[in-house]
Amino acid sequence: MIKKGLLILLIMAGMLHVSQAQETWSLQKCVDYALENNIQIKQAELDNKTAEVNLFGSRMSSLPNLNANLGYNYSVGRSIDPFTNTIIDQDVTSQNGGINASVPIFNGFQIRNAKKRDEQSLLAANYNLEDTKNTVTLNVVTFYTNILFNRELLEVAQLRLQTTQTQENRVSKQVELGALPQANLLQIRQQLANDELEVIRAENNVELSTLQLKQALQIAADVDFQIEVPELNDPEQGGVLESSQQIYEYALQNQPVIKAAKANTKSAEYGIGVAKSGYYPSISASAGFSTAYSSAAPDQLPAIGAEQVVEQVPIGIVEGTNQVVVTQTTRPAEFRDNTFMNQLDVNQRKFAGISVNIPIFNRFQVKNNVQRAVINHERNEYQLIATKNQLQQTIEQAYLDVKTASKAYSALENSLEAAELSFENAKQRLELGATDAVEYTQIKNDYERVKSDLVRAKYDFIFKSKVLDFYQGKPLNF
Template identity: 35%
Template structure:
């Protein structure tokens, strides 16, 4: 009972982790797990943070501050004016606000540049995804190709075994000489070697695709294997020029190049803005509170000598109000009496800064020319790639048609050879040679089919047709 239970659990586990994926599922998985894609997505988030900073430049800067201090030890008593060992306390608070009124349109240009940078990062991500799609499609078709080669080799092995068995029967019946069996046995061994090589190629292609998808358990991973026919497509009815013109509107690397030019143009405006005057408004408020006693008038006056008349020698006096020590004012009174305000405008006119600003403008213009040259080169590369892909696809289809004719001819020749061999009119060496030529034509046909399909998908992809295998 326990053994049955374990078998059920084990079988369920295998079923759970077994994966058979379509091309679309493979592409989605590769994009989802690809580290470079994740990094590029983080770049977009970072670009959005830069946009937030650019938007914040339009808002005023506001700062507040406060402090409380103790003066301990030998200090001047602010009440009596004498040096004493006394502790005094002070509190202060304040705030300031500033806003850019004009700074050479720097804030507006920085916001525009931030928006363009977000767009550039998105195109960069999309272009990376396009490359991953083509890479996955190639690996996916390679798995299907190796699987079909393996299936064909196994079918030929069955035929070889049946032919060997039939030949042995004919030898036993005296129809064929004994020596014919050795060539067939060698052919059977060669067929088994081909299967081992085909199995190895199939496993390696699965591993390669699994690595793209970051699947560690490649043994329980497979692709959807169906009878893949040559897809009907009218893409080759278009000229390479029309495909190129369509690709110019769809390719993300071209869009990225256009946005990079716009960013370079915006950098020139930013560099020129640093040469213009800037005007800034500001306002600040301050207040303070003291906790020491204070001297105030007591309402009585005393005559204090302030000088002497030279002619008469008479002393000149002045009545001065007598003072007394009084506690500090209340907090509300001090806040009312001690507040201070400061506001105004600040104008900054750049005159000379060691050619730094002007050189920044020159560098920005040079970068603009670089971006334009880069876009022109991307267009030339794209046109060359499309022309080559178009001609390769046409050539691949012609090669596929020729391979079909070859298989048909080889099949007829092999059937004729097989009939003659069974009738004893041909030796085993010539029979094996005909069989191997037929098997090679089958492999060439499979290779031609998948080569054409992939090249066709590349051209369709440039034309904006999604990658699908049906």
């Protein structure tokens, strides 16, 4: 029973392995996998998070600062008593602590402009992330289409090889019967060798294009990988295309690469305002609380809030008389013991204030910062223009490619029909001995070349159409 159970488990594991190995990848699955695992997308996501952090920081910069401090000191010899601020000659331990806060009131609109600058930077990061995803998607579609294209070329090469093998068998029998000369058989066998080489090349192209897609998906080369082959109808001819200018106008409003360039330009514009804030005065308010403890404090501390008592204190006698010279001193009426908490209570200090910082001369640093910000803004404006120009050129080229591919496909369809009739006629004449293998091979090669060219034109038209669909915001699927 145990052996049977193990055998069943092994069979089930093998079936599971086979099912996994035979799993096919659709175009949508390839795109989803790339969007989830692509390194460039992950880097763009990190740029997005950085922009979010920067924006959060600029938004929080208008809030108050709040800080606390603690300190401990030990002095030996002549020092200043922290309690009375008098000079003493003894060992002293002291502790202090406090809390303070400050808030900006006006800083030349720096915070406002920095906030708007970082908002635009975040928008640009979002659009850059979207553009990176679009680029990755388009690359996956390109590699996926290449596999389909090379597979169909492989099928054409295999069918050509089968046709040549069939013809070689017929010619071989006719040569044996003396109906055809030996030269015809040699010519057919040479063509057979060429067709076998073309099959090998086509197989290599399929493997190479599959490897390119694996690399785009960051899948190991030795992983079993099969793509789903969709039903691709022959391209429809005669459809009305929008003009390249219409496609460009749509892309200009919707392509994330343009939106990112616009957001970067706007961010640089607010950056000028941030730099100019250095010309203005800045105003801030502050408040704080502190207290301290000293081992050199007296044993008795004045009670907080106690009434003051005026006393007459003798300080000497007038010379030559019995008259006493006195002075008046004020002292607290009540005292309390010098404990740690009582001393902290007595030494409390509270403060509040407003400060104004007026820039007068700063070695032209603000001027230089403004000039750099202006230059950066101009650079982003030029980048926006360059991005628009590149987009227009790409769309115009894609538009022309689609029109050219459509014409080429139509012409090759007509050429294939004529080449096929010519090939069928040459095949019949070869079997009847009305032509030799050289002429037959030439006609057959012309026919196969037209078939291969038609396959290329078909996929060229499909892919070029997908590129144009991409700029029109249409889904990239088959």
